[in-house]
Amino acid sequence: MKKMKPIIEVTDIKKAFSKGPKNEILVLDDVSLHINPGEIICLLGTSGSGKSTLLRIIAGLIKPTQGLRYYNQQPVVGSIPKLSMVFQQFALLPWMTVLQNVELAIEGVEFDPAVRREKALKAIDVVGLDGFESAYPRELSGGISQRVGLARALVVDPEVILLDEPFSALDVLTAENLRGDLINLWISKKTNLKSMLMVTHNIEEAVYMADRILIFGSDPGNVRSEMVVDLPHPRDDHEEKMSAYIDEVYRRISDINFQSKRAGMRFRTVRVDYRLPSVAVSNLTGLLEFLASLEGGEGSDLSDVADEMHLDIDELLPVAEAVEILRFASVVNGKFNLTEAGKSFAEASILDKKKIFARQILDYIPLALNVRERLERAAAHSMHKDLFLDVLKSNLSEAASHAVLRTMIDWGRYAELFAYNDNSGMLSLEDP
Incomplete structure (x- = not known):
């Protein structure tokens, strides 16, 4: 069987923040991972372990202290083409409508206003926001606001989307609904999406979403365990097989977080x-x-x-x-x-x-x-x-x-x- 070539890969990533002339805080060390076409990966770990920092390094928003990034097997510096990001906070400009907020994402690459509008309307339609085009952020619930963030990420026609705890600011029912809609969008293949990498600290969410779960440890942050979730989408939250995966993730996280004890x-x-x-x-x-x-x-x-x-x-x-x-x-x-x-x-x-x-x-x-x-x-x-x-x-x-x-x-x-x-x-x- 021919080995699949990753669409994105990072190797030996290290990130340290200076703490005076002779000291530094090591946030990430020896982090390597790859993202294959056709898979959803969840990066799972506790807050403060460096997951979001790694996501921003992959996106090109933060420079690593050392390490390399590759896009389609080619080294890349700065932003990665055909990659977009959905943040935990909605970050919508309050003086712009939903349509204008989505159009803003392609303003620098698509100069024809008519084409910009057509692409933005298509992205809004894909995430189920028809009817909200003229609404302002102050009128939107958290779930609708995050849909706008997703539309803004999709309007650039990305191959890869990075999601930084996109549902953590939402109530339980809204988060569950949006997770399901995102999976349905992924299955429908209505977009050019090839891969998704999502940061989360919610174990049930990781098992529901991911084809592979990378479990992160901290001090410094790096991948300590990898787990394949061999279940087809869409998944039933109450399925017995899902419960078994959830129990296994808890066991692995326990081993990782309490392994500092000497033998x-x-x-x-x-x-x-x-x-x-x-x-x-x-x-x-x-x-x-x-x-x-x-x-x-x-x-x-x-x-x-x-x-x-x-x-x-x-x-x-x-x-x-x-x-x-x-x-x-x-x-x-x-x-x-x-x-x-x-x-x-x-x-x-x-x-x-x-x-x-x-x-x-x-x-x-x-x-x-x-x-x-x-x-x-x-x-x-x-x-x-x-x-x-x-x-x-x-x-x-x-x-x-x-x-x-x-x-x-x-x-x-x-x-x-x-x-x-x-x-x-x-x-x-x-x-x-």
Whole structure:
């Protein structure tokens, strides 16, 4: 069988952002992927893993630090011909009508106004927007606005469309409807489309849409696993085979996100500058109580927990990471397993929960111990938060450092290990 030649390929992509003269934040490293004609690919991973950055590099909107891009086996610099992009935010110009917003996409390449209008009207018709040509963005719902974005992408007659979480800003029913319409458009072959590459953090969406799923890991971002979804379009959301694929994706994502533990270890060990997940204690408590309940059970699958608690992976994985680094539960082979500490916490009274939580973060979160010990030694037992931020900034970005300290302050307050005054930025052993 003759090997298919990819329409787009990227190899050895690296992207780093400067963090001062001697430091940089590595967002992407060693990323290679190809897009074949006739397939939909979903790039699946948590927010902040670099998926959208990679999409913009492929589109030519961002230059990689290193690496190459190819279009039909030829190296390419800058934009790729016959490629368009649909963004998460609709980015419609509010003073232009739907028709004018769509025409704008080809204004620089098609100078005949009559031809421009004819192509724009055809694209509007393809996405089912007849009757909205003269409407302004302020009159449109989110779903209609995203259809305009899709029409704007199709009007250039692309061979490849890149979609950056195109349905994430929409409500569940609207997103489901638009996904179905996009698949129907793909099957109908009413356009010149040969391939689609879509970024998402929605596992069900990826399995519904994709012929291949590329699972992204983070710090730095790259493709950690590839999975073929061998189901014909259109697909039934409730089909048993789809459920099996969804469970497998959850298992792989679990393995990827919790593989930093050393071989033979049940839990990972974290450093003082570890990027703590931004998880509220209430969410952590809710998960542990669910796992301890009859509904949660022992050895609960991540997919079942996500379904029962109505969480997507951007919500589930951070809280799963939090309960694991705090030794409340382990995550192995896509399953939660409560520890004795986790069971005790879930069943304890409000005051006892605080005591158990305090013990766990002092034992297993070095930053918490660092804050507590420095406050105990400091004059007046108080210190400004910037002194702790300096510890984090040695290995984390400014934004990440603030997010980690914010989490640590929230956890420490709950455990009554220290207090914090947001007006002065001072941490102390006790509230004044």
